[in-house]
Amino acid sequence: MTARPTRILAALEAMTPFLGGKALERRRGRPYRARLGANECLFGPSPAALGVLGASSREIGYYTDPTHFELRDRIARAWGIETAEVGVAEGIDGLLGLFVRGFVEPGDSVVTSLGAYPVLDYHVRGYGGHLVYQPYSTTGHNDLDALLSAVRTHRAKILFLANPDNPTGELIAASDLKALVGQLPEDCLLLLDEAYVEFAKDEEALEVGFRPPNLVRLRTFSKAYGMAGARIGYVIADSGIVQALDRIRLHFGVSKLSQEMALAAFDDTAFLADVIAQTTQGREHYQAIARTADIGSLPSWANFVAFDFGRPEWSQSMADWFEARDIFVRRPAPAPLNRFIRVTVGPRAAREYFAEVLLEGVARLRAGSLAEGS
Amino acid sequence: MTARPTRILAALEAMTPFLGGKALERRRGRPYRARLGANECLFGPSPAALGVLGASSREIGYYTDPTHFELRDRIARAWGIETAEVGVAEGIDGLLGLFVRGFVEPGDSVVTSLGAYPVLDYHVRGYGGHLVYQPYSTTGHNDLDALLSAVRTHRAKILFLANPDNPTGELIAASDLKALVGQLPEDCLLLLDEAYVEFAKDEEALEVGFRPPNLVRLRTFSKAYGMAGARIGYVIADSGIVQALDRIRLHFGVSKLSQEMALAAFDDTAFLADVIAQTTQGREHYQAIARTADIGSLPSWANFVAFDFGRPEWSQSMADWFEARDIFVRRPAPAPLNRFIRVTVGPRAAREYFAEVLLEGVARLRAGSLAEGS
Numbered sequence: 131m132t133a134r135p136t137r138i139l140a141a142l143e144a145m146t147p148f149l150g151g152k153a154l155e156r157r158r159g160r161p162y163r164a165r166l167g168a169n170e171c172l173f174g175p176s177p178a179a180l181g182v183l184g185a186s187s188r189e190i191g192y193y194t195d196p197t198h199f200e201l202r203d204r205i206a207r208a209w210g211i212e213t214a215e216v217g218v219a220e221g222i223d224g225l226l227g228l229f230v231r232g233f234v235e236p237g238d239s240v241v242t243s244l245g246a247y248p249v250l251d252y253h254v255r256g257y258g259g260h261l262v263y264q265p266y267s268t269t270g271h272n273d274l275d276a277l278l279s280a281v282r283t284h285r286a287k288i289l290f291l292a293n294p295d296n297p298t299g300e301l302i303a304a305s306d307l308k309a310l311v312g313q314l315p316e317d318c319l320l321l322l323d324e325a326y327v328e329f330a331k332d333e334e335a336l337e338v339g340f341r342p343p344n345l346v347r348l349r350t351f352s353k354a355y356g357m358a359g360a361r362i363g364y365v366i367a368d369s370g371i372v373q374a375l376d377r378i379r380l381h382f383g384v385s386k387l388s389q390e391m392a393l394a395a396f397d398d399t400a401f402l403a404d405v406i407a408q409t410t411q412g413r414e415h416y417q418a419i420a421r422t423a424d425i426g427s428l429p430s431w432a433n434f435v436a437f438d439f440g441r442p443e444w445s446q447s448m449a450d451w452f453e454a455r456d457i458f459v460r461r462p463a464p465a466p467l468n469r470f471i472r473v474t475v476g477p478r479a480a481r482e483y484f485a486e487v488l489l490e491g492v493a494r495l496r497a498g499s500l501a502e503g504s
Numbered sequence: 505m506t507a508r509p510t511r512i513l514a515a516l517e518a519m520t521p522f523l524g525g526k527a528l529e530r531r532r533g534r535p536y537r538a539r540l541g542a543n544e545c546l547f548g549p550s551p552a553a554l555g556v557l558g559a560s561s562r563e564i565g566y567y568t569d570p571t572h573f574e575l576r577d578r579i580a581r582a583w584g585i586e587t588a589e590v591g592v593a594e595g596i597d598g599l600l601g602l603f604v605r606g607f608v609e610p611g612d613s614v615v616t617s618l619g620a621y622p623v624l625d626y627h628v629r630g631y632g633g634h635l636v637y638q639p640y641s642t643t644g645h646n647d648l649d650a651l652l653s654a655v656r657t658h659r660a661k662i663l664f665l666a667n668p669d670n671p672t673g674e675l676i677a678a679s680d681l682k683a684l685v686g687q688l689p690e691d692c693l694l695l696l697d698e699a700y701v702e703f704a705k706d707e708e709a710l711e712v713g714f715r716p717p718n719l720v721r722l723r724t725f726s727k728a729y730g731m732a733g734a735r736i737g738y739v740i741a742d743s744g745i746v747q748a749l750d751r752i753r754l755h756f757g758v759s760k761l762s763q764e765m766a767l768a769a770f771d772d773t774a775f776l777a778d779v780i781a782q783t784t785q786g787r788e789h790y791q792a793i794a795r796t797a798d799i800g801s802l803p804s805w806a807n808f809v810a811f812d813f814g815r816p817e818w819s820q821s822m823a824d825w826f827e828a829r830d831i832f833v834r835r836p837a838p839a840p841l842n843r844f845i846r847v848t849v850g851p852r853a854a855r856e857y858f859a860e861v862l863l864e865g866v867a868r869l870r871a872g873s874l875a876e877g878s
Contacts, residue, residue, distance in 0.1 A: 131744030132690040132717045133661070139606045142751045150567035150756075165566070174565045183561055187554050190765070191545045191730040193524035220594065220757045227754060232513045249755075256752045287507070316506040343506045356565040359760030370505030377516045378630045380601060381623075382524075383594045385759040386733030391564070 138236060138258040147223075147252040151458055160456070164483050166474040167458035169296070169326075169434050173405045173477065174356015178398040179391040186390045194386035201393050205364055208396070209338045214369035217376070220383045221363040222325055222348045227253045228375045229288060229321060229346070234259040239284035243272050245297060245467040247323060250290050262286065268466045270298045270428055270436070274310050281318055289314065292323040294330055297462045297472040299430025304336040311342050319371075321346050325363075326432035328354035328402065329409055334431070343368045351388075353433060354405055355395040360388035409433045412475035419485045423492045434474045437488075439495075442468040447500045451491040457484060512610060512632040521597075521626040525832055534830070538857055540848040541832035543670070543700075543808050547779045547851065548730020552772040553765040560764045568760035575767050579738055582770070583712045588743035591750070594757045595737040596699055596722045601627045602749045603662060603695060603720070608633040613658035617646050619671065619841040621697060624664050636660065642840045644672045644802055644810070648684050655692055663688065666697040668704055671836050671846040673804025678710040685716050693745075695720050699737075700806035702728035702776065703783055708805070717742045725762075727807060728779055729769040734762035783807045786849035793859045797866045808848045811862075813869075816842040821874045825865040831858060 134140070149157070151165045165172070198218035206213045219225045226249055234240060236258030242250060244263035254261045262284050264276045272291060281289050294301045311320055324347050327335055338347075350363035362384050365372065395401070416435040420427035426438030439445040442465065449461040449471055460472045473484065494500040508514070523531070525539045539546070572592035580587040593599045600623055608614060610632030616624060618637035628635045636658050638650045646669060655663050668675045685694055698721050701709055712721075724737035736758050739746065769775075790809040794801035800812030813819040816839065823835040823845055834846045847858065868874040 131742050131748065133607055133693045133745065134691050135606050135748050136609050139748055139752060144747070144751055146570075147755055150570055152566070152569045153571055153573070156569070156573065168567055170567060171565045175561075179564075180561050183557050186733075187549075187557055190553075190733040191548045192526070192539070193542055193544060193726075193732045194735075195526040195530070196520075196524055197527055199527070199530065220754060223756050224754055232509050233507055235510050252755075317508050319507045352567075358567045359560075359564040361568075361756055361759045368505050371507065373518070374505065374509050374513055377518055378513060380594060380598055381521055381626075382597050382735055383757065385735045385762050387761055388759050 138256070142255060145252055145255065147249040154458065162458040163456035164476060164480040165458045166476050166480060166484060167460045168358070169353060169432070169474045170358050171353055171356035171405060171433065172474065172480065173408050174401070175391070176356065176395045176398040176401040178401065179355075179357065179395040182390045182394045183387065186387050190386060192386070193382060194384070194389055196381035198384065198389060201389055201396070202364070204393060204396060209366065211338065211366065212369060214372060215366060217365045217367070217372040217379070218384060218389070219363060219365070219379055220361045221352060222323060222350050223249045224361070224383065225348050225363055225365050226250055226321070227256075228379055229319065230254055230257045230259060232374055232378055233287050233319060239286040240288040240290060241277055241280045241284060241286040242290040243277065245462045245464045246290060247292060247296060265465070266298070266467055270467065270470070271300060272302060274302070274306060278310060278313055281314065286318055288319045288321055290321045290323065292325065293336070294326040294431040296323070296326065296432065297434075297460065297467060297470065298428050298436050299432045299434060300428065301330050301334055301431035304334070307336050308340065311345055314344065316344055319344050319346055321348060323348050325350045325353050329406060329433050330431040338366065341368070346371060351392045351395060354402060355392070356405065357388070357391060357395060360385070360391055362388040362392050409475045412481060415478075415481050416473065416475065419481070419488060422485075423489055425492060428470070434472050436470040436472050439469055439471065444495055445469050445471050447495060448491050451500060452487060455487045457487055512630070516629060519626055519629070521623040528832065536832040537830035538850060538854040539832045540850050540854060540858060541834045542732070543727060543806070543848045544732050545727055545730035545779060545807065546848065546854065547782050548775070549765070550730065550769045550772040550775040552775065553729075553731065553769040556764045556768045557761065560761050564760060566760070567756060568758070568763055570755035572758065572763060575763055575770070576738070578767060578770060583740065585712065585740065586743060588746060589740060591739045591741070591746040591753070592758060592763070593737060593739070593753055594735045595726060596697060596724050597623045598735070598757065599722050599737055599739050600624055600695070602753055603693065604628055604631045604633060606748055606752055607661050607693060613660040614662040614664060615651055615654045615658060615660040616664040617651065619836045619838045620664060621666060621670060639839070640672070640841055644841065644844070645674060646676060648676070648680060652684060652687055655688065660692055662693045662695055664695045664697065666699065667710070668700040668805040670697070670700065670806065671808075671834065671841060671844065672802050672810050673806045673808060674802065675704050675708055675805035678708070681710050682714065685719055688718065690718055693718050693720055695722060697722050699724045699727050703780060703807050704805040712740065715742070720745060725766045725769060728776060729766070730779065731762070731765060731769060734759070734765055736762040736766050783849050786855060789852075789855050790847065790849065793855070793862060796859075797863055799866060802844070808846050810844040810846050813843055813845065818869055819843050819845050821869060822865050825874060826861060829861045831861055
């Protein structure tokens with residue numbers, strides 16, 4: 131290369147935010163038996179979404195509607211808000227990139243919890259910003275007071291929180307979130323990653339009607355709607371913010387098929403309810419498995435459960451054990467989360483295989499023979 | 505909005521690079537009878553690409569491979585280059601955004617011809633760069649000497665050229681391109697938009713084997729492969745450039761279905777050959793129609809033909825006439841291209857309807873009665 135990259139790009143280290151299961155399978159040379167590591171929906175997608183493929187695919191030769199009008203309109207009507215308050219992009223990953231690009235000058239700060247979604251870090255670095263990490267409390271909670279204090283100290287432009295949280299599964303109480311927004315400097319955006327919000331009960335989650343101008347909700351068709359491969363998500367925010375993003379977003383970024391599948395999936399409320407019911411049941415199964423194994427687990431409002439192995443070296447041994455038994459799970463790297471392993475709720479057969487491997491692993495761990503068995 | 509956008513975003517005016525046919529149809533309130541305005545492939549997509557949908561769609565719940573390994577590997581083998589020299593993103597639109605972001609500092613210049621692809625302008629403004637336009641020659645050619653001179657004067661980081669050109673359809677001679685690269689400052693990238701290159705004969709086009717470090721080729725599945733709605737394109741460039749983009753690109757931007765359809769389409773060489781043959785035949789038909797109407801037309805190496813109405817006011821009247829007759833075509837705005845109308849090669853029925861409307865319009869134009877008839 132003889133061309134000169136920008137100063138920001140020239141200083142960037144290579145970084146892979148995360149690898150999907152397929153890339154990991156290629157690397158390890160064999161498929162997983164249970165893919166429980168990426169919080170994908172293992173009960174989907176909606177037959178209605180698949181049903182549009184036949185009709186849509188014949189029109190794949192045409193450009194799609196770059197304004198995503200129909201989908202935005204449908205979402206807005208469902209939430210009782212304006213179409214102008216809804217934006218669509220290539221998943222929450224794409225939306226995060228737009229927010230960082232649009233609101234973070236080089237050198238500006240973004241605050242989040244240490245162990246939060248790595249794609250945020252990728253984008254913040256990618257635009258020359260500075261990510262300030264606040265450790266989780268030792269009990270695995272987002273430390274809202276400390277986060278607010280970090281926002282003030284660093285004059286952060288964005289505070290990022292996942293709710294329900296990832297990787298803990300915790301739902302931050304609506305009253306706590308409202309208090310947080312009330313104390314946040316008004317020029318700081320609260321980006322609320324609501325990727326898993328469909329799995330929480332409506333009456334427990336922060337209502338869509340609560341819409342202060344600096345609150346941004348990021349949602350996706352990747353989780354409860356079972357379409358992670360389609361790369362489509364949406365934002366609910368002040369119309370001025372949606373308009374601002376419209377000046378920098380990739381107008382033809384989302385596939386036509388993804389857009390039309392999302393519309394069908396959004397309308398298939400019966401399927402969504404079924405996925406939520408199966409996921410709730412699966413979470414309860416995981417909690418029962420943890421009790422049987424006599425290990426801890428965090429209560430979860432998402433489609434995964436964080437199992438608590440008590441010590442980082444134990445969770446590491448268990449992660450290796452799961453990998454050796456062809457189970458794809460995630461172990462967060464930073465303390466204090468590194469004693470947990472996050473396991474996606476799968477169908478019953480996958481959960482039972484997981485339970486079998488977990489119980490054997492924990493028994494070996496307690497007998498001090500896990501390393502030789504893996 | 506109480507948040508403060510970046511200085512660049514705060515200064516950005518709203519701009520819609522271009523609207524697709526569907527958005528235009530919503531605006532005009534009725535469908536087009538002939539969609540000949542967006543250079544979409546009206547002969548596709550490949551049945552092989554559609555064929556993967558059944559198998560792939562069941563896996564839409566899984567994240568895709570963010571490295572696009574299989575597709576990059578297949579493309580690289582086809583061209584006899586390294587996988588590391590191929591990158592995949594959300595169409596040429598997405599690739600243009602990455603190049604501007606990665607190589608253009610705020611205030612830096614990019615040079616292109618006046619009338620070139622508007623998405624380039626959108627991205628250059630969006631990253632705070634400055635687009636320097638060089639008018640086409642009066643005969644509708646890219647003025648390579650003047651472009652090179654503008655690159656030097658403005659110390660441009662990028663020179664953008666479409667080849668075959670859009671909207672003229674001209675193929676710049678390989679020898680002229682080689683001479684241009686030879687004279688280009690080595691820190692200036694030549695972005696060659698080869699969206700239409702499949703429609704040009706291999707022996708006439710710049711060979712893939714010609715690979716100086718500052719030459720970048722942008723290719724797409726939107727045109728000859730008939731998948732504009734799938735939003736997927738690729739870049740062939742120095743591996744250092746592809747690696748640099750890998751540090752800023754959206755890793756999960758392209759849909760899983762699009763990736764797998766692209767792989768199948770790339771392998772369906774028989775279908776591609778058929779599309780090219782039909783397009784070549786359609787171009788000849790358009791040239792014959794122009795002769796019948798006794799108007800000019802530019803020779804084309806792409807899937808469209810630029811009809812020359814001699815005067816801007818005449819092409820404007822004709823554009824209005826086509827619109828009133830439900831034919832979607834494009835008329836470039838800047839002089840000297842504004843006497844042309846660009847018409848996509850469609851199937852025979854669409855071409856015959858176009859011919860009928862064209863001939864009637866030209867007759868009325870010559871009789872001085874076009875306005876009242878439209």
